[in-house]
Amino acid sequence: MREIVVISGKGGTGKTSLSAAFAYLEGNNALACDCDVDAANMHLLLDANFKNQRDFYSGEVALIDQDICTNCGACADVCRFDAIHVQDEQHKVDPISCEDCHYCSKVCQQNAIEMKIQKAGDIYTSDIKNGTQMVHAKLGFGAENSGKLVAKVKQDAKILALQKNRAYVITDGSPGIGCPVISSLSGANLVVLVTEATVSGIHDLQRVFKLVKTFNLKAVCIINKYDLNKNMTKKIEQFLRKEDIGLVGKLPYDENFTKALAKAQTIIEYDKNSELANLVKKQWNKIKENLK
């Protein structure tokens, strides 16, 4: 079982459209996994049915027991996050500002402060198009996107893939360069970098590649919207050669990408004989070859 993680650094390059297309092509030989838990989108293209909901718990928030509290204020004195205030003559913790450091609970002489575990999100294992499954999640409001929910989503996906004997896990990674992306990349067999032929595209590609390099992961690249700016495409190709990143292929700027999206379809379903669909099929095959 091999895991392919698709990332981009920058949003809007086509990462999710492509990962969903790959999952659609591979059908029940693969399992899909959406690690973009802050703004999850992959489920829209794969017709996920949000089954098997599990609560995800992460982090704690301080809670002051009003019956035991003597209002001495020691907790408020040590809180660096301005999370403890007096309301109606009682000391209360603002759960949104609480940083989960536990300092207040350590100094409370009455043991009136309990650290309560928080529900931070929901995880689902859905049935999707083409007879396979997808593991995805939704982060709760104000919850920290620490990479832990991402780690759980990946773990569940891998366990299920092994149980069902899938050859591939296709993971739509998180955007950015922080913990959620690092967590998305953990244990990947191959990273697919999706970029676009724009100044932002190359800038963010270079930034996110530094992360990939740190973890010694094999990476290949797809340049989307390549004909929008052929100069930029050349610059990207130069960068790829310099860093020994394989170029899997290029995709033209094509409004069918968005039109397919608007119909909640992958590019393959939208027009399976189009040039775009054929390119994507070729690129998926090339990605699989890179795993051998």
Next chain:
Amino acid sequence: MKITIASGKGGTGKTTISTNLASYIADMGSNVVLTDLDVEEPNSALFLKTELVHTQISNKMVPTWESEACTLCGECAKNCNFNAIVAMPSEILVFAELCHSCYACSELCPTDSLPMIPTRIGEIKEFKTKTFPFIEGRLDLGQEMAVPLITQTIKYTCDKYKKHIKIFDAPPGTSCPVIEASKNSDFVILITEATPFGLNDLILAVETMKVLKKKFGVIINRYGIGDNSVEEYCKKENIPIITKVKNDKEVAKLYSKGELIYKKIEHFKDSLDDIVTFIGELNA
């Protein structure tokens, strides 16, 4: 006036709109400052011809180990809920990137061996363009927490440019960094696109803004391809649609080169006019 430009989904056009809007408002003669708060991937500078005016190192308070009085009791490691302190057999290691600056280890240390010192997390840079100032927060690679730098960058902007119209380009998403970028603003503009992705993430962003009790409006970008679901949602929820920016490959081409759009494309300028009018009405 403080306006935050946000979107649930990345790639909807936040940076395109904020850079063009700031430039347009400056052209009209008003005092405006643009601040890029996407500290993990700040991009706005790519679209503006800028000259660096000032760089400031951004720090957070982190404990540092002083060995002289330390008995290696390991209380610090036990007190740290973020795994930022590791008590080794012969030394105490502090991992600054994981530290949340709660001061628990430092203040509870029986021998005062962990004083807190400012430690670098990134930079705040101020630039000038021909017509307006531009400020950027940039997180160092390997730093995991965006929020402290976002807070400091906002403070830098507000302290220095008290009377200017302040436009804040927020990071994508709906979690803590976006909350920090939005919570003290007067108004939030949410940028979306007319697709199921755009709608899905707009709904998440709207939920966030409602909890923060922020006034907000929507801009629909790349209008023309896609569907009506976003428009219908806004109408149903009584969310003002400030403008609809037409889908246009020429806009994408200018963007790919890092050029401003409104000087060359009329309909884009019309959209900016809509935004300026809307802001004017808010102010009144």
Next chain:
Amino acid sequence: MKIVFTAKGSDWDSPMDARFGRMEMLVTYDEETDTLKTISNDETDSMEHGAGLQTSKKVLELNPDIIITGNGAGNKALEILKRSNVKMYIGAGDMTLKEAYTAYKNNKLQLQY
């Protein structure tokens, strides 16, 4: 020599776990006594950050000479590991423990540092 594997199971036929910080378990092999011992790494499940650091500490407490793993440790965990004399070999992420051991003996794995 004492060798620690990052693993998903506790026998020679079990698959390796490519990850370092959040691996499922640690399997120690003592060449002198030819014995395998397993410790779980479940505590890292509840950690949001810094899993790699706690794992590094745990590994070093086992006093190994060699660690064999898949993708290697992140920067922070490396800071801890480099303070010891332990050598870390990477590249065994897709193997079973037995294959990983053989690969190490035949010099087919790379040193991370």
